[in-house]
Each structure stands twice: as structure tokens, then as C-alpha cells.
Amino acid sequence: MTGKTVTRADLAESVFRKVGLSRTESAELVETVIDEICNAIVRGETVKLSSFATFQVRSKNERIGRNPKTGEEVPISPRKVMTFKASNVLKQRILRSHLARKAKQKPQNPAV
8 A cells, every 4th residue: 555645635636636626625615525424414314425435424232342452341332433335446446456556566486
């Protein structure tokens, strides 16, 4: 992995370069989209971005967990969690990229 993190500023810069909005408008657009996604998730709605992923809120029941340090059993209270499920299109893009990178790194055997 490259270790690069894509930030809101990076997204706004990309919108600026590709769409042609001003930098301020691009940043506002990115913020608006992220806010709308967050608000929908908070309301408990499923957010599906075709060819990218689905974000969904899921309820988890109470269960018994274990403190890894002491081994003591501890009840874990019921809660809601957000799940992220990558689309098949995204999974395939990641796989193709991984395979292409792997093929480039493969050492060539010299002719004998």
C-alpha cells in the first residue's frame, strides 16, 4: 500500500480540476455531498452509491465479550453500527489493480 490518504481537500481539488468550479465552490460541493450522506446514515437510511458501495446502519444485540487482557467475560451493550459494503464493481477494480501491480513486481527469470 502506498500509505496515501485521500482528504476532503484532495476531493475538492479533484472537483476543481475536472468540473471547473472555483476552489471554494468545489469545497462546498464536497462538503454538501458528505453532509447529505452523513445525515441519511444518521436517520437510519441506507445509502447506495452505484458502482461504489452501500452504507447501512445495523442493530447489534447485547452479547458477551471477553477482555483479552484478563480473560474476564464482559457484557457488550446493544448498539447501532454502520456497515460499508463495497460493490462488485469496486471489488473488481481493486482486484485488477492488485493483479497488475503484482505482475509488474514479478522478477524476470533470465534466459538460460
